[in-house]
Amino acid sequence: MKVAIDGPAGSGKSTIAHELARRCDLMLLDTGAMYRSVTLACHEQGVDVHDADAVARVAQEVRICFGTDKDGAQTVFLNDRDVTASIRTPGIDADVSAVAAVPAVREAMVAQQRSLAQDNDVVAEGRDIGTVVFPDAEVKVFLTADPAARAHRRALQRNIEDPTQEQEILKDLKRRDQADSTREVAPLRPAEDAVHIDSSSMTIEEEVQQIMALISQARQAAANQTPTSDAPDAGEKEPAKKEPAKPSATPSPKPKPKPEAKEQPEAKDDEPEDPDDRFYDEEMRKFPLRHRALYVATLIICGALSKLLWPWKLENGEELWNAEGGRMVIMNHVSMIDPVIIVISDWAHGRRMRPVYKSEFDKIKIAKWYFARIGAIPVKRGTADIKAVRRAQRAMQRGEDILVFPEGTRVYSDDQEVTIHAGFALMAQLAKVPVLPVAIVGARDGAPGGNKPLRPHRIFMRAGKSITFDELGVKGRKKQAEAMEKAGMEQVYALRDELRKDHPGKM
Numbered sequence: 272m273k274v275a276i277d278g279p280a281g282s283g284k285s286t287i288a289h290e291l292a293r294r295c296d297l298m299l300l301d302t303g304a305m306y307r308s309v310t311l312a313c314h315e316q317g318v319d320v321h322d323a324d325a326v327a328r329v330a331q332e333v334r335i336c337f338g339t340d341k342d343g344a345q346t347v348f349l350n351d352r353d354v355t356a357s358i359r360t361p362g363i364d365a366d367v368s369a370v371a372a373v374p375a376v377r378e379a380m381v382a383q384q385r386s387l388a389q390d391n392d393v394v395a396e397g398r399d400i401g402t403v404v405f406p407d408a409e410v411k412v413f414l415t416a417d418p419a420a421r422a423h424r425r426a427l428q429r430n431i432e433d434p435t436q437e438q439e440i441l442k443d444l445k446r447r448d449q450a451d452s453t454r455e456v457a458p459l460r461p462a463e464d465a466v467h468i469d470s471s472s473m474t475i476e477e478e479v480q481q482i483m484a485l486i487s488q489a490r491q492a493a494a495n496q497t498p499t500s501d502a503p504d505a506g507e508k509e510p511a512k513k514e515p516a517k518p519s520a521t522p523s524p525k526p527k528p529k530p531e532a533k534e535q536p537e538a539k540d541d542e543p544e545d546p547d548d549r550f551y552d553e554e555m556r557k558f559p560l561r562h563r564a565l566y567v568a569t570l571i572i573c574g575a576l577s578k579l580l581w582p583w584k585l586e587n588g589e590e591l592w593n594a595e596g597g598r599m600v601i602m603n604h605v606s607m608i609d610p611v612i613i614v615i616s617d618w619a620h621g622r623r624m625r626p627v628y629k630s631e632f633d634k635i636k637i638a639k640w641y642f643a644r645i646g647a648i649p650v651k652r653g654t655a656d657i658k659a660v661r662r663a664q665r666a667m668q669r670g671e672d673i674l675v676f677p678e679g680t681r682v683y684s685d686d687q688e689v690t691i692h693a694g695f696a697l698m699a700q701l702a703k704v705p706v707l708p709v710a711i712v713g714a715r716d717g718a719p720g721g722n723k724p725l726r727p728h729r730i731f732m733r734a735g736k737s738i739t740f741d742e743l744g745v746k747g748r749k750k751q752a753e754a755m756e757k758a759g760m761e762q763v764y765a766l767r768d769e770l771r772k773d774h775p776g777k778m
């Protein structure tokens with residue numbers, strides 16, 4: 272599902288898109304923030320924003336991604352640095368239109384936008400989403416508002432009370448509207464099949480409701496079209512009793528009614544269903560027999576070889592094996608063996624564990640095919656990957672275990688800088704399951720990575736005590752998730768230190 276929200280600066284796109292993302296479980300893609308980030312990179316590198324070739328080079332080199340702060344607001348990262356605040360300044364406002372008008376910049380950004388959105392249900396906001404980035408978006412909205420109202424909103428957003436400054440903002444908005452609408456490449460204009468909404472006289476809630484009705488209708492049309500495993504998903508995400516889309520939105524000159532647009536067969540061809548989706552969403556025990564056989568064969572072979580090479584053991588494993596219902600298992604990550612042996616250990620005791628892995632691996636087709644069939648779930652790092660969060664949530668609610676390495680990547684030495692990814696706490700919280708900390712030592716020596724060969728070595732794992740949200744003694748969802756993130760990782764590292772003490776020399 273792609274939802275495209277286009278419109279001029281200050282038309283309320285960001286607020287609306289943020290609300291839609293939250294209420295409809297969509298990933299939020301703020302494309303304006305990406306052009307702003309390129310502009311910031313130009314400023315920082317001393318590149319003249321009117322030198323198209325130099326600006327294009329900057330755009331081709333930057334890596335932009337998104338995160339979420341503690342209050343659930345979106346954060347923007349430029350080459351892994353948080354630039355959320357620095358891209359919303361008058362200096363960036365002044366130059367961003369020039370940067371966004373460079374064709375090679377747009378090409379680079381559109382490629383990044385499509386890649387960020389790949390495999391996700393997305394609400395994207397910008398100027399060319401419905402026309403260029405996602406021309407097949409199921410829902411397209413063009414938001415407008417009169418310029419004075421837009422300037423006033425921008426002033427409020429930036430805590431500006433001085434009327435002269437508001438006038439300056441108005442002037443700048445008009446200049447940018449003009450520049451964005453008249454540029455040669457991907458000018459700001461509504462897609463032919465976009466629904467126009469003039470927000471000057473509407474409340475945010477009215478706008479959100481109107482667009483949610485369109486989303487609901489598009490999901491319904493999609494569910495009717497694909498009566499497969501995706502149907503319940505679409506239903507679940509749907510607000511319980513949404514009325515069908517109201518025709519009160521002003522359609523564009525040549526309107527294409529939304530549901531019919533969705534039902535066009537070519538829309539399906541352009542964006543095929545991912546055939547692996549069923550493996551992420553279905554109970555593992557119900558996978559087709561041949562895939563279950565593949566799974567069992569893999570685990571028996573890997574189990575036998577790994578036991579021979581690295582006689583391993585999960586201490587206090589009963590905490591996991593005897594657990595009622597699914598568990599969120601978190602673990603330190605030192606080698607490629609870690610997921611293999613914990614999954615085997617879980618399976619050998621009659622349970623099923625789905626490891627969560629970074630979606631970059633999916634670029635290798637065979638890896639994606641195989642991981643899907645052994646129950647692994649891809650997660651897009653650097654984005655609020657709601658789809659992965661929901662998949663993990665549903666798996667744990669079904670009684671499957673989820674394995675997350677909150678360190679996000681293999682940690683080769685204790686000096687390596689590590690960022691803890693907090694997604695596990697959210698997944699556990701949504702599924703209402705405890706978090707089980709597990710530590711591993713010895714695997715770093717057994718499978719050192721790089722070109723170094725595997726070598727025999729003992730590996731030890733130890734499970735801690737399951738941590739429930741109630742026992743954290745904190746109220747409020749956000750605070751609880753933060754407390755779980757902290758407590759969970761503290762336990763993992765405490766267990767690891769205990770193991771190192773009990774088995775000296777094991778890292």
Ligand code: DC
Nearest residue numbers: 280302303304306367371397398399
């Ligand atoms: O939405 P915003 O004000 O953050 O956008 C910043 C600038 O980026 C705006 O002047 C137009 C440009 N932009 C664009 O050209 N295409 C997009 N999809 C998004 C923004």
